[in-house]
Amino acid sequence: MAIDAATVRKVARLARIREPEERLEPLAQELNTIISWIEQLEEVDTDGVEPMTSVVAVALPLRDDVVTEGGDTSRILSNAPKSADGFFIVPKVVE
């Protein structure tokens, strides 16, 4: 499954990372090298094998329905690039 510049552009957009045009082809090559190396996994017989979705064999722990956090907006906003009146201020979505 070869990756071309168009695919890189698409993937970069999905990942919200700007890649200049001139980087697309070199990146495609870099990624292709890695992907073809990864493709040796096809050699492995995995019929009937359950994917490993959790490394630890315990069940999901459940917590009590009590309020334990919140109320301190400074804790939440203290690193915000832009905030006011308790809100995060972010660029407008162009609809």
Add this chain to the structure above:
Amino acid sequence: MSEKSKLIQGRTGPWEIVLGLEIHAQVASNSKLFSGAAVGFGAGPNEQVALVDAAMPGMLPVINRHCVEQAVRAGLGLNAQINLWSRFDRKNYFYPDLPQGYQISQFKDPIVGEGIVEVERDDGTIFIVGVERLHLEQDAGKSIHDLDPNFTYVDLNRAGTALMEIVSKPDMRSSDEAASYVKKIRTILRYLGACDGDMEKGNLRADVNVSVRRPGAELGTRCEIKNVNSYRYIQQAIEYEARRQIEILEDGGSIHQETRLFDPTKIETRSMRSKEEAHDYRYFPDPDLLPLVLDPAWVQSIKDSLPELPDPKRKRFESQYGLSHYDAGVLVADQARAAFYEQAAAGRDAKLVANWTVNNLLGRLAENGGDIETSPIPPEDIAGLVKLIEDGVISSKIAKEVFDHMWAGEGTPAQVVEKFGLVQITDTGAIEASIDKIMAANPDKVEAAKERPQALGWFVGQVMRDTGGKANPAAVNEILKVKLGL
């Protein structure tokens, strides 16, 4: 209602609408699905936000047991399969009200599987809506676009709140059916206490999938109308969208699968700005969470603790209290109403109590924009009113007057009757005296009555007026008949 009448007549022939709904119901809980921040309305911006909700570096989700319980409860209420093993997946996309850059949801293995809901149409006929699944997921925060022309303000109070998404099968065929289905789901969830169903606050909202087809043909391409939060809007949106699609198809065009928004002021649906690429959410199992495993004994205990649900309660009201299907339906539409009714009906004439509750009390409450929770009349007073009628202390007509006084907060039925002297006159002596007085004053009418027995009614009216409406009408009738020689 026949199948045919649900079809929409287009220019070139009939069309069938096919509808599927995804209902998002906010789980009633104290804290959020994966964090310990509070859930609820009215706090200042970002006052109900945990570090996890703000997606600070290094934060991890921990699931709320009560939210899981509520989902199980809801699943049981939908007669659905509870999956003892389920998993959480990440749905990845970028938006400022989604701090993590992904929503924790359930994609492949939801907590609740297939179920069935019986829904009644306005005409009383029943249709079945299949439920595909119910899953738990995080709600997003709120983006406010109109506080600044150049920026969006983001409040994460709602981010991370637990939602149950209930996905129906595409079993509905009209906007009425869709609205009835949503009503039913809302009622069930409120009965279970799993969601408060407050559509105004957005705690219950629907995404409506609309497609059209020629009757008997393959399913058409559907469009999704997002976040509709009232019955009326749901109906309006469906009707607009169906016509929009039919027009396109009849003009020879085709429908693009897309997401649309309903504009309630223009009463139309609008395409959301289409992105260059279709949404690729890159679902994968959330590696910060292990599979959710439910103890069957725990699920059973939840099942055992379920309240009586609307459908069985309605059937019971019909058989136990002898109520009409309609009256029973009105009373069980809301659990609080049903509870009110049963309290009032205890030991009383059940049908009479139902009449007064449905026609008078609920009717009056509806006129004033309220429901049983805001009733100024407690159930024991409805019971008291009915008892007075049963005992013949007041007539049904006088009872209406008593009711009005009760509504105005002027006392219990007994107090009102006492205060305003509304006790029914059953003393035959008093009735005879009144009849004699009227007969004496109207000899010509007495004569005429012998020819025309219907004139009895006039006499009854006169006696009632003379006694201030308090004479027992049955007794008046009987005695009049004798005195007039009828």
Add this chain to the structure above:
Amino acid sequence: MSDLTKLTLKAALAGLKARDFSSVDITKAHIEAIEQARGLNAYVLETPDKALAMAAESDERLARGEGGPLEGAPLGIKDLFCTEGVRSTAASKILGNFVPAYESTVTSQLWRDGGVMLGKLNLDEFAMGSSNETSAFGPVINPWRRNGSDAALTPGGSSGGSAAATAADLCLAATATDTGGSIRQPAAFTGTVGIKPTYGRCSRWGIIAFASSLDQAGPIAKTVEDAAIMLRSMSGHDVKDSTSLPVEVPDFSSYVGKSVKGLRIGVPKEYRIDGMPAEIEKLWADGIAWLKDAGCEIVEVSLPHTKYALPAYYIVAPAEASSNLARYDGMRYGLRAGGPSLTDVYEESRAQGFGEEVKRRILIGTYVLSAGYYDAYYLKAQKVRRRIADDFDQAWQTCDALLTPTAPSAAFALGEQSDDPIAMYLNDIFTVTTNLAGLPGLSLPAGRDAQGLPLGLQLIGRALDEGTLFSLAGALEKAAGFTAKADRWW
């Protein structure tokens, strides 16, 4: 006074307790050493004022005869751990001057036990790398040099700062994290001891996430016992981390020095790779001989899916990372660039904020999860991962621990491998299997190559059996007698 920095953690703790010197003394000594060692670029943020304040408080406790297991010990913290009130960057520009309002569970336990924070240690950006060359703060220089050469060598990665600082006596021990080998390989490159415990042994809460199902915190230290002391304080169940194991923390130190007689040591034949340097082969053979002498039984085992571990890792880790790093978007903290539209700000902030290796991995991760590829890549990799874990389960039927080399070479020069991502990835060939299977792995220095550079041996154990690893490591440490330190050139 500078002799204080040469102490092991164990000796320092004893000295502090005995009041031979104060915590302020030993902390000052380290602060001086750090100032003089800036050429190594091990620390990205020095916190001398905080350190001295913490040291003073430790001295008060020690004077009262109180004090925790780490009381007064100056430690370095990999800048992947969020430290309250102290800038935390993951060695990335994208976090800007992010100052957490919270402390990671692991570090809060170190402070609970009396540790003193010297500063934040350099690492590969977002822990992605095997040479500490991807850091936004520049590479770390290995205190070790080849005989007769002044070429700058890498300390390994991603925990290059932790390893270099420990090796150069710039802290008594350091915290680190390991996702594919990032504790063990740098430990091997710098002649220090590093252990990645069982997945779930240490809490991940407050550690900037790279690959959630693989990340684990662990110590880098000067000796096996030092590592055991650190690991004990770092470990423990945390209700805030759903993947944290609800198990007791053993007294790991008590396992060091225990007899290893009768233990069966597996030697996995697939770890003998083509082109393995003869010196590493020899070291491995030495290790086998030492354990035999100590009374162990040596067993050859097979882990047939070993060669697929790296490719599987390079699907799973980038996939999880691509999602974990989505939150770095310029909206709520960190670098914000570009505009005016939202998409513009996302794309520009992340383009400027992330380095090339991080971007590369995010792109790979996004790609393998994207529509149409999920089954072929991610799902397949998770199945292969199960196979790898099953291989280990099979092996445990005939042995109690495995002995392998830690890395396929000694420390290499800066820039030597940074053009070839796959060559760089191959550094993790011996370590990555344990992350995939969630097992504990320990590296200790066991010899030197012809150019005088340290070489490490790795022990892999059963889940939650770090104890056995510490016993075996103690035996190997004794037998190997590796006491060399890097000649100071800084």
